[in-house]
Amino acid sequence: MTTASFTPSSATRVPATARVRPRLGALTAESTFIGRSFIHSLRDPEALLMAVVLPVLLMLMFTWIFGNAIDPSGGYVDYVVPGIILLCAGFGASSTAISVARDMTTGIIDRFRTMPIRSGAVLTGHVVASLVRNLVATGVVVGVALLVGFRPDATPLEWVAMFGLVAFYILAITYLFAAIGLASSTPEAASGYGFILLFLPYVSSAFVPVRSMPEWLQWIAENQPITPVIETIRSLLMGTPLGDAGWWAIGWCLAIIAVSVAWGAWLFRRKAGRR
Amino acid sequence: MTLAIDARGLRKRFGRTDVLAGLDLAVPAGSVFALLGPNGAGKTTTINILTTLVRPDAGTASVAGYDVVAEADEVKRRISLTGQSAAVDEVLNATENLVMMGRLSGLGRRAARDRARQLVERFGLGDAAGRRLGTYSGGMRRRLDLALSLVLPLPVLFLDEPTTGLDTRSRQELWRVIRWLADEGTTVFLTTQYLEEADRLADRIAVLDRGRVAAEGTAEELKSRIGGDVVELRDADGVLLRELPTDGTVHGLRAAIDELDRGADAQSPGTSVTIRRPSLDDVFLAITGGGAASAPAPELIESK
Secondary structure, eight states: OOOOOOOOOGGGOOOOSSOOOOOOOTTHHHHHHHHHHHHHHHHOHHHHIIIIIHHHHHHHIIIIIIHHHHOTTTTHHHHHHHHHHHHHHHHHHHHHHHHHHHHHHSSHHHHHHTTTSOTTHHHHHHHHHHHHHHHHHHHHHHHHHHHTTOOOOOOHHHHHHHHHHHHHHHHHHHHHHHHHHHHOSSHHHHHHHHHHHTTGGGGTTTTSOGGGSOHHHHHHHHTSTHHHHHHHHHHHHHOOOOTTHHHHHHHHHHHHHHHHHHHHHHHHHHHHSOO | OOEEEEEEEEEEEETTEEEEEEEEEEEETTOEEEEEOOTTSSHHHHHHHHTTSSOOSEEEEEETTEETTTTHHHHHTTEEEEOSSOOOOSSSBHHHHHHHHHHHTTOOHHHHHHHHHHHHHHTTOGGGTTSBGGGOOHHHHHHHHHHHHTSSOOSEEEEESTTTTOOHHHHHHHHHHHHHHHHTTOEEEEEESOHHHHHHHOSEEEEEETTEEEEEEOHHHHHHTTTSOEEEEEOTTOOEEEEEEOOSSHHHHHHHHHHHHHSSGGGSTTOEEEEEOOOHHHHHHHHTTOSGGGSOOSSOEEOO
């Protein structure tokens, strides 16, 4: 056994009594937790796979396997890219629920709570890491799409607007997953609840036009948050008519963030506040 | 005498259970204080209140001179907690955990790294510092957990059952660290189920019973209440045949052995005699007045 034993060395002794924790700089806790969550993302092979490999596979599957059946003229890739972007953002953000649930159930949160820091900064770390992770994934999706024949007619400004909206959507869904993580009793449960949300893109205009669905389903598809986001991205990239989809997209994202933050804050106070 | 911890009349109720029913504690600065009690006695709730995690229903407590409710932030600047479940980041390695804690404690990047290196070395985590925690033994994890609480030398350290689940070697190592910290001037408040642990480490011990301090004093004072050691007679298979309380003197021990000799059990082959310190059960029964141990009778205590 190679375990070295504890050896007090006088060289490293420090006076133990008089010290007090200094007050932290404004964003020190936040930046520390963001750094921590980045390391978590990079070391979690499952999340990395979800974030980067899955988008590529989905992209290829929808263009080469389903694509020709849905649109034999070969133009399906132009239709489906916005949907894949959102689908992947959902997959990528879902691991936030697991990370948050893990922090809340392992006892590490109690250590943070006995320190003079805003313990909610732990959540900020997970949210920012998810945002960056998923923007990278979006870049990968777009890159692969261009390789397999995606031909958007967007101007640089429209590209910027597209990435801005996608970032906003990622933020919204990440906050929602963070709240789900707070509501879950175990990381496994968090993973389960989160899965339900991932089906939402299929009942939208992501993969097939809404008018091809049964009538009752059309109503759901048209009035759920993902459809306007997809229509806006499609309009920015492919020049399809926008209508009022842009406003609906922004409104939905704002509403999801507001509800998730309020719900999450309430859950956090209950679980990590003064009991 | 300055008090590092001063709690008066702490009460806490969860649902229909009174977990704490008027707890008083006075812990002198710079001492090691052990809160001894079985599971469910309210040890963790006490720690949670003193470390600002839980608000008491009634009563007051101050730690390092600040009120745990009204001045929670000032308390938090002066304490660290090593809880019951190892509060370490499983994904990070030991060095990364320590650097993170250093940054959160207000150290600059370089200072946090230097401090991490010192602690890794001091706690014998050198071989494993770069490996993820998944590969750590329980003892290493516990050592890291404690090291995380020592990133800054703070006035008061709370340890909730620090050695539960550790092997003897790791336990003794941890005891050495705790003793050393106290010598350096840190007030250590720990909970434990083991009398031996309290005995070895603590300057003073409080026995917790149903949410109240049933007895408080030095280890010697507590043990004198039940009059010394217990002599056990076991058969070849290690089954306990008889238990004899003694007063801890040579004379008392001889009398106990003589007593055993008179019985038939001691004559059978393979029997052995051991002397043990009073167990928590013995002390606990004595202090709470729940059993014969409170007044060690010359009569034998038969046990099957």
